[in-house]
Amino acid sequence: MFLLHHFIPIIIFIKAPYHYLGSVFILLGLAVVIRAASLFKQARTPIKPFEPMTSLVTGGPYRKTRNPMYLGMVLVLVGFAIALGSITPFLLIPEFIVVIHLLFIVNEEKQLHDTFGDDYRDYQTRVRRWI
Numbered sequence: 512m513f514l515l516h517h518f519i520p521i522i523i524f525i526k527a528p529y530h531y532l533g534s535v536f537i538l539l540g541l542a543v544v545i546r547a548a549s550l551f552k553q554a555r556t557p558i559k560p561f562e563p564m565t566s567l568v569t570g571g572p573y574r575k576t577r578n579p580m581y582l583g584m585v586l587v588l589v590g591f592a593i594a595l596g597s598i599t600p601f602l603l604i605p606e607f608i609v610v611i612h613l614l615f616i617v618n619e620e621k622q623l624h625d626t627f628g629d630d631y632r633d634y635q636t637r638v639r640r641w642i
Contacts, residue, residue: 512595512600512603513591513595513600515599515602516595516596516597516599516600519599520599521597524597525593525596525597526596529593530596531594533592533593533594533595534594536589536590536593537586537590537591537594538590539586539590540582540583540584540585540587540589541583543572543579543580543582544579544584544587546579547568547571547572547580550570550573551568554568556568560615560618560619561618561619564623564627567623567626567627567630567634573638575642576638576642577620577639577640578616578640578641584607585604588604588607589604592604620635
């Protein structure tokens, strides 16, 4: 993001002092990631993708989104894009979402189905993937 902004800024449309709003998104994203990760630790289930899951975590931010850690990462990226202020950093965010979806979420959901069956299917019907 920084390199794109620095070398190909296209249009700078968020200027001071508004670019400081990026810090709000960065802090919010970090808070969501930390809270979600702490629930995994409390449940004693691995945070690393593709490791065998031992618990289905559905509390905290998992009541609103099935992927709060990834959502938190997206919020951090949005924050950095706002802080930089040009269009080009925003171009990477959809790419990040597609990569996370294809390489992680699809496989994790299959693993959750295989491990938790109907409990996970019920959770899927109640809670959206992102927001």
